[in-house]
Amino acid sequence: MRWYWIDRFLEFESGRYAKAVKSISLAEDHLHDHFENYPMIPHSLVIEGVAQTGGLLVSEHTDFVEKVVLAKVPKATFYCDAIPGDTLTYTTTIEYIKDEGAMVSATSHKGDVLHGELEIVFAHLNDSRLEALIDPESFLRMMRLLGAFDVGHAADGSPLVPSPRLLQSIEVGGNGRANAS
Amino acid sequence: MPTKDEIFEKIQAALVDALGVDDEDVTPEATLVGDLGAESIDFLDIVFRLEKAFDIKIPRGELFPEDVLTDSQYVQDGRVTEEGLAELRKRMPFADLDKFAENPVVQDFGNLLTVADMSRYIESKVEVTG
Numbered sequence: 001m002r003w004y005w006i007d008r009f010l011e012f013e014s015g016r017y018a019k020a021v022k023s024i025s026l027a028e029d030h031l032h033d034h035f036e037n038y039p040m041i042p043h044s045l046v047i048e049g050v051a052q053t054g055g056l057l058v059s060e061h062t063d064f065v066e067k068v069v070l071a072k073v074p075k076a077t078f079y080c081d082a083i084p085g086d087t088l089t090y091t092t093t094i095e096y097i098k099d100e101g102a103m104v105s106a107t108s109h110k111g112d113v114l115h116g117e118l119e120i121v122f123a124h125l126n127d128s129r130l131e132a133l134i135d136p137e138s139f140l141r142m143m144r145l146l147g148a149f150d151v152g153h154a155a156d157g158s159p160l161v162p163s164p165r166l167l168q169s170i171e172v173g174g175n176g177r178a179n180a181s
Numbered sequence: 182m183p184t185k186d187e188i189f190e191k192i193q194a195a196l197v198d199a200l201g202v203d204d205e206d207v208t209p210e211a212t213l214v215g216d217l218g219a220e221s222i223d224f225l226d227i228v229f230r231l232e233k234a235f236d237i238k239i240p241r242g243e244l245f246p247e248d249v250l251t252d253s254q255y256v257q258d259g260r261v262t263e264e265g266l267a268e269l270r271k272r273m274p275f276a277d278l279d280k281f282a283e284n285p286v287v288q289d290f291g292n293l294l295t296v297a298d299m300s301r302y303i304e305s306k307v308e309v310t311g
Contacts, residue, residue: 071222074226096232101225103229121222123222
C-alpha cells in the first residue's frame with residue numbers, strides 16, 4: 001500500500017500553516033478490519049496524516065535540508081468518529097521551529113465538526129549516516145502530487161515553487177549519480 | 182516581570198503538558214527524569230514550551246550540557262572527572278551538583294535536574310520581581 005494519509009493540500013503557507021484533506025473510502029482495505037461492520041479511520045492514521053501535513057510544512061521551511069522526523073505526540077484528543085464518505089480537513093500550524101526540531105499544533109475537522117486536536121513534535125536528525133534516507137525526489141513528487149505548488153505561497157506571499165536547490169539535487173541524484181530525466 | 186511563584190506555575194504547566202503528569206506531581210524537589218518520567222525527546226518539547234511561555238531563547242546545551250557529558254576530557258570510565266565537575270558547575274550555576282559530585286556516574290546525571298533547578302534557571306533568564 002502507498003503510505004499517503006492525506007490526499008491534497010487546500011492551503012500551504014510556507015513557515016506558517018497548512019491545510020490538507022483526507023477522504024475516507026470503503027475502498028481502503030484496512031477499514032474492513034477496523035472495524036468489521038463499523039469501518040472508521042483509526043485515530044493513529046489521522047495522527048499520521050496530520051504528521052505528514054505538518055512534517056511537509058516544517059520540511060519545506062528548511063527547503064528539505066533538515067531530516068524531519070515525527071518524534072512525539074504530546075496531545076491527540078478525538079471527539080467523534082470519521083467514517084467512509086467523510087472528508088477530514090487537517091489544519092496544522094507551526095508553533096515553533098528551531099535547530100533541533102519543531103512543534104506543530106493541529107485540528108482535524110469533519111466539515112464544521114471538530115474531530116480531533118493534536119500537538120506534534122518533530123526532531124531534526126543530524127546523523128550523517130542517515131543521508132541515504134533523504135530522497136529529494138520523493139519530497140518533490142509528494143508535494144506535486146498533493147497540490148502544494150497549486151495552492152501554496154512562499155513566505156513573501158509569492159506562489160510556492162520548488163526551490164532551485166531542490167531541483168538541482170534531483171538532477172544530480174541523491175547519491176551523486178546523474179538521473180535520466 | 183513575573184514573580185518566582187508565577188515562574189513556577191508556568192514551569193508546572195509546561196511540564197504537565199509535556200509529560201502528562203498531574204499538577205501535584207510537579208513539586209520543586211521532583212526530578213524530571215526519575216520522578217516525572219521525562220525521556221530525551223521530552224526535553225525538546227519542554228524547551229519549546231518554556232521558550233514560548235517566557236519569551237526567551239534556550240540554546241542547546243545551556244539547560245542540559247550534554248556536550249560536557251560526552252567529552253573524553255571530562256568523563257573517564259563512565260564517571261565525570263574533577264575537571265568535568267568544575268565545568269558542569271560553571272555551566273549550570275542554577276543546579277545543585279553536590280549530591281551528584283559524591284558519586285559522579287555519568288548515567289546518573291540525567292536524574293539530577295529537579296523542577297527547582299529549572300525554576301532557578303528561568304529566574305536567571307528573566308527579570309524576576311519578588
